[in-house]
Amino acid sequence: MQHLLLVAATILTSDPVPEDEDVVAGWPGFVIFIGLILAVAVLGYFLTKQLKRTEANRKAGVFGPVDDEEPRDPEEPRS
Structure with missing residues (x-):
């Protein structure tokens, strides 16, 4: 015990x-920090690109009828 x-x-x-x-x-920390900033920028770019594509498809009716003309009651079930 004394030895421990x-x-x-x-x-x-x-x-x-x-x-x-x-x-x-140091430099490794700086490089990692810049790499993380670039990763967030790239992810943000591709996210906005995908959201624009999804919105265009929604307006084109790919996901079903567009409900932009008349607001619907959230309590009313969809047909």
Whole structure:
């Protein structure tokens, strides 16, 4: 038991805490950050493209009749 405590104490005391100025993300962190920004931009671009395509198909009647002319009551069941 004493041997285990000695090992634990050695491990805890031998790892010094770095100063705030020494901890930086560096270039790999910057590249990952820019990559995430690009991924969100690409996903947003393709999402808007797909939504425009879906709206055009809805207006063309691909999904059934268009209800744009007259608003319907949400309580009324669809026919």
